[in-house]
Amino acid sequence: MKVVFFLLVILVVTEIANAQEISIIPKPMGLTKKEGSFDISKNTQIVIAEEGDKNTANFLNDYLQHYYGWKLKITNLPVDHSIGIFTKKFLAADNDGYSFESGPDGIIISGNNNAGSFYAVQTLIQLVPTKPSPTLVIPAVSIIDAPRFAYRGSLLDVGRHFFPVSFVKKYIDYLALHKMNYFHWHLTDDPGWRIEIKKYPKLTTVGAWRNKSLIGRYPGIGYEVKRYGGFYTQDEIKEVVKYASDRFITIIPEIEMPGHSYAALASYPELGCRGSGYEVPALYREDPEVFCAGNDYTFEFLQNVLDEVILLFPSKYIHIGGDECPKEGWKACPKCQARMKKEGLKDEHELQSYFIRRIEKYLNSKGRTIIGWDEILEGGLAPNAVVMSWRGESGGVAAAKAGHDVIMTPSSHVYFDYAQKEDEDSLTFAWDGVITPIEKVYAYEPIPKELPKEQSKHVLGAQANVWTEYMNNPRKVEYMLFPRLSAASEVFWSPKEIRNWGSFESRLTTQFKRYDLWKLNYCKEFAERKPVSRIVQPFHINKATGKKITLTNEPSDNFPGHGPITLVDGIQNSKGLLKQTEFLGFFGTDCEVVIDLGNQTAVKNVKVHLYHQKGSWIYRPQFVEVFASNDTTSFRSIGRTEKVSAATGNAVMQVNFNPRSVRYLKVNMKNKGALPSGGSYVGSKAWLLLDEIEVN
Ligand code: TNX
Numbered sequence: 001m002k003v004v005f006f007l008l009v010i011l012v013v014t015e016i017a018n019a020q021e022i023s024i025i026p027k028p029m030g031l032t033k034k035e036g037s038f039d040i041s042k043n044t045q046i047v048i049a050e051e052g053d054k055n056t057a058n059f060l061n062d063y064l065q066h067y068y069g070w071k072l073k074i075t076n077l078p079v080d081h082s083i084g085i086f087t088k089k090f091l092a093a094d095n096d097g098y099s100f101e102s103g104p105d106g107i108i109i110s111g112n113n114n115a116g117s118f119y120a121v122q123t124l125i126q127l128v129p130t131k132p133s134p135t136l137v138i139p140a141v142s143i144i145d146a147p148r149f150a151y152r153g154s155l156l157d158v159g160r161h162f163f164p165v166s167f168v169k170k171y172i173d174y175l176a177l178h179k180m181n182y183f184h185w186h187l188t189d190d191p192g193w194r195i196e197i198k199k200y201p202k203l204t205t206v207g208a209w210r211n212k213s214l215i216g217r218y219p220g221i222g223y224e225v226k227r228y229g230g231f232y233t234q235d236e237i238k239e240v241v242k243y244a245s246d247r248f249i250t251i252i253p254e255i256e257m258p259g260h261s262y263a264a265l266a267s268y269p270e271l272g273c274r275g276s277g278y279e280v281p282a283l284y285r286e287d288p289e290v291f292c293a294g295n296d297y298t299f300e301f302l303q304n305v306l307d308e309v310i311l312l313f314p315s316k317y318i319h320i321g322g323d324e325c326p327k328e329g330w331k332a333c334p335k336c337q338a339r340m341k342k343e344g345l346k347d348e349h350e351l352q353s354y355f356i357r358r359i360e361k362y363l364n365s366k367g368r369t370i371i372g373w374d375e376i377l378e379g380g381l382a383p384n385a386v387v388m389s390w391r392g393e394s395g396g397v398a399a400a401k402a403g404h405d406v407i408m409t410p411s412s413h414v415y416f417d418y419a420q421k422e423d424e425d426s427l428t429f430a431w432d433g434v435i436t437p438i439e440k441v442y443a444y445e446p447i448p449k450e451l452p453k454e455q456s457k458h459v460l461g462a463q464a465n466v467w468t469e470y471m472n473n474p475r476k477v478e479y480m481l482f483p484r485l486s487a488a489s490e491v492f493w494s495p496k497e498i499r500n501w502g503s504f505e506s507r508l509t510t511q512f513k514r515y516d517l518w519k520l521n522y523c524k525e526f527a528e529r530k531p532v533s534r535i536v537q538p539f540h541i542n543k544a545t546g547k548k549i550t551l552t553n554e555p556s557d558n559f560p561g562h563g564p565i566t567l568v569d570g571i572q573n574s575k576g577l578l579k580q581t582e583f584l585g586f587f588g589t590d591c592e593v594v595i596d597l598g599n600q601t602a603v604k605n606v607k608v609h610l611y612h613q614k615g616s617w618i619y620r621p622q623f624v625e626v627f628a629s630n631d632t633t634s635f636r637s638i639g640r641t642e643k644v645s646a647a648t649g650n651a652v653m654q655v656n657f658n659p660r661s662v663r664y665l666k667v668n669m670k671n672k673g674a675l676p677s678g679g680s681y682v683g684s685k686a687w688l689l690l691d692e693i694e695v696n
Pocket of ligand 1: 373390
């Protein structure tokens, strides 16, 4: 008797020990742990009531087959101790929520709609032990869940580097496993056109291939001279669209216009203003030419392309790009100038706006809605466009205030092409040392603070972007995605109130085991992070250190430093590496500060510490001008300089003036403004990166 009792106790205890710990990402809205557990074994059946859940049952089965080596029988008949997927058809719900019940008698999943049931299965998958075994012990829980945002997306850029269908499908699976529902497929860019268009075969015989690729971070250290490229046939695209739709994921195709179109120009030179001399570039184009906005042929071409695109993609949204379009080509083009005159457009920004509106009108007539990057606000927004806000939050805020729907994807928080730790061992985008670690992604809040509550309904959701300038293979993409995608999924799905870094961090431990099961290549930095060793940081005390400093205009979200004090915190960067928290960055705008020295102070010079790196579009100021005042109202200019200590990297610009006694100093640092000719993206905005202002 006693022996039997002990055996029972041991059995129960091991049973509980075998059950998966409850660790679900994204965190469900409400979860209650219950007594007991349910065993999934090879004899367990999946019961579905209708066709709409067939793909969901198949997804679960494929997952079990792939990672555990066996699968379950799917049936329409009621069976005890089964996994029941019963979508609440009668609800006709418009949210993709679900309820989930597991216990000794089985599992019951009830989605508010078919998508809801699919998400419930993703939850179930995370309750399955990460260690394969013949019985999978599922803890008993009761869950109610629904997404916070209707749009939860991720972009993959296949223009800069091409990725095969097999990997695109994998990417889609990763999104599905994280309850994401939009895949933004960036199909065309300067160095590659990747979608077959039957009417224009040269787009893929010419535009999908380049003769050389850049080595190193732009502007690079040379070229690999080798034909590189690839594209998707229309059949492959249909297959991928179906694959995504089986996973309740909508694919939004992006056809870039009017900029980022050089591969198309190389294929059909008549699309450009000059009309000849285009070649698919090694990475960025070095020539300001884009689609000619004055030539009707451009619109005829794009409409024909879009006709084929909309036949392939049922998505209501079609992304038309609109970002980073230089205007020099249009300025020099008689056709573009004639168009401007005829249409009464006052500048080239209005010409871009004309371009986008014309395309919008066409797509609207086909029942589709356009999405564009936030540059489409410049020169006037197309009437029905959805705006994707990537240069910080301001584009999204402006568009939402104007009554447009927006999708937030600020480069400051959800650009997964940026490094996730300080010393990445392979190349990442842009700035040395600028990092977007997982904590920063997790801290992102998609509803901008300054957006009035009323207009926050226009924020459809958010998106994480994988730009592939420096990712030429799937393993690298995985590395850049994970674990950040898991953080993003929680930001996009879970209610704001239950988001909590400590909780997420503890759930990540289990998530890493899942990654291992999936054989993912992920960034181990977070998993292996050790207590930070003490670093001795030298302080450079001067008359401005720790003094009150105010800024006339705000720095960019990408470089907020730790507030205005960053400029007088006594920390001067001497390392070639940039530390994001040590810089204030201004994108196209000037930086003007007022420093209150506290009382009348003897001063003779001001030194501005900054960073200069042309290849990353970071330029030192055109000049620094210093003004003095004793009452903050009447500032008088006391000196100005253009001298600089070093041509590149960390540098100092010094302003000398006659020694004097003064209370307030105003320092104006003039942004370079636009990128100069001779490099790429001529005319785009320049970064101004400031580290410290020293007063002696
Ligand atoms: C800006 S985001 C771009 C991309 C680059 C990316 C790199 C956007 C609309 N344009 O073309 O790949 O930065 O982070």
